[in-house]
Amino acid sequence: MSDNRELKTRIIIAIILLVISAGLMTAGVMRGEVFAVFTKAVHICLECIGLG
Amino acid sequence: MKISQDIRRRIIQIAAFGFSNSYIGNIPGGRLYKGSWKNFCNPGINCYSCPAARLSCPIGAMQAVGGSAKFSVSFYVLGFVLALGVVFGRAVCGFVCPFGLIQELLHKIPSPKKRIYKPLTYIKYVVLAVFVILMPALVTDKFGLGAPAFCEYICPAGTLEGGIPLMLTHPELRAQLGALFSLKAAILAVTIIGCILCCRFFCKVMCPLGAIYGLLNKVSLYRVHVDRKVCVSCSKCRDICPMDIDPVAKPDSAECIRCGRCTAACPVKAITVGFKGKEKGPSEI
Numbered sequence: 001m002s003d004n005r006e007l008k009t010r011i012i013i014a015i016i017l018l019v020i021s022a023g024l025m026t027a028g029v030m031r032g033e034v035f036a037v038f039t040k041a042v043h044i045c046l047e048c049i050g051l052g
Numbered sequence: 053m054k055i056s057q058d059i060r061r062r063i064i065q066i067a068a069f070g071f072s073n074s075y076i077g078n079i080p081g082g083r084l085y086k087g088s089w090k091n092f093c094n095p096g097i098n099c100y101s102c103p104a105a106r107l108s109c110p111i112g113a114m115q116a117v118g119g120s121a122k123f124s125v126s127f128y129v130l131g132f133v134l135a136l137g138v139v140f141g142r143a144v145c146g147f148v149c150p151f152g153l154i155q156e157l158l159h160k161i162p163s164p165k166k167r168i169y170k171p172l173t174y175i176k177y178v179v180l181a182v183f184v185i186l187m188p189a190l191v192t193d194k195f196g197l198g199a200p201a202f203c204e205y206i207c208p209a210g211t212l213e214g215g216i217p218l219m220l221t222h223p224e225l226r227a228q229l230g231a232l233f234s235l236k237a238a239i240l241a242v243t244i245i246g247c248i249l250c251c252r253f254f255c256k257v258m259c260p261l262g263a264i265y266g267l268l269n270k271v272s273l274y275r276v277h278v279d280r281k282v283c284v285s286c287s288k289c290r291d292i293c294p295m296d297i298d299p300v301a302k303p304d305s306a307e308c309i310r311c312g313r314c315t316a317a318c319p320v321k322a323i324t325v326g327f328k329g330k331e332k333g334p335s336e337i
Contacts, residue, residue: 003277007328013271014138021135028128033117034091037128040116041090041100041108044225048101048112048203048210049218050233051225 057312061147065156068096068148071106073213078103082221093132096149097261099207101214103221111184111261112203112210119188119198133264141272142265145255146309151209155254156294158247166249167296168256173307179206180260202260204232208240209254251294256307266306273327274310276303282322289314289323299323 028034046052055063072094075085084103094107110129117126136144145152159165179202187201203210215236219226246253255262269275278300290298292314295307299314300323315323 010271010275011273014273017138017268017271018135021131021138024127024131024134026131028117028126028131031123031127033123033126033128036117036120036123037093037108037113037126038088038091040113042084042086044084044218045099045101045112045116045200045203045210045214047200048099048109048207049215049225050211050236051228051230052204052232 057316061311064147065153069150069153072096072098072150073102073104074106076104079217080221082218093129094150095136095144097151097207097209097259098149099210099212099214101210101218103217105213109203109209111207112200115184115188115198115200115203118185119192119200121196124189133261134268137265137268138272140265140274141269141310142262142306142308143272143274143310144265145252145259145262146311149255149261151213151259152252152255152309154212155247155252158244159251159294161248163248165251168250168253170296172257175257176259176263176266179258180263184260205235206239206258208236208243208258211236211240252309255309256295263306269306269308270304275325275327276308276310276314277324277326278303279322279324282320283318284320284322286319288317288319292317 078085082103084101085106089106090100090108092107093110093113094105095110097111098105098107098109100108100112110133114126114129114133117123117129183202183206188198190198191201192198211233215233219229243254243258246257250256276299280300283300285300287298289300293299294311294313295305295309297305297307299305299308302308310325312325315321315325
């Protein structure tokens, strides 16, 4: 495959994956995942520090 | 004055580390930052239980959401990591991962330097599948909550950035120390020794985030380009590569962190790194 064609294929795949990622993030925000992340992040994570 | 690719990368790494861990004043008191930045994930590994941390750890967040009673998978974190990986691939590891910078600094400690035994690099995919995806979703308690297994049993970044500062400042936490902390401390010790001997040992062997970004190296827009008509097969790029790969044979290798050392080493400027097919080499920047 020529370099230009390879680059075009790569860009198309990347655009498709970026659209999917935008959809995933939107879905995650809409169903309240950000709150779950925030809640975990602002408290000491006992698992992370080795206390389980 | 021209700035070499290596120095430019180091400046970006330090800036990213500083931004990710800007609440350094919290360390003496062992308090966590609780502001709105914690809604967002860090592009690289950085424990959110580190008192200095500004952002959430993407791997921790992925497990926290996946292990919650309400959700079994985190679309939010998955979408974030996917977007970054598609655009930058493992350049995220090479440029903005705070734990990546720590590992590179550890590797500067004088010692015999080793290359990684290639089959060990597949361990990180097992870690990703088992400890980050399957265990938090499938191994649950009576309330339907799954444990963040990677954070709990493996993550040396959590032990170093979160565990040690919090243990030093919280006697009530120190009183709870047990076998689990000993296991994690042992993994941290192995990681530190591994990083001194072998550049980015954790990235190569254990990092589940690196595994995701590595898989996306195959399609990432920021990439390594090799002009095979110009290449003289001198192998200087392979010899200098900190990730132990051959950029000419595998420019999209899942191990490549896009650090650009190969571009600087190439005597005929056959290797370039960038968003387009043929970006400027370091001599032209």
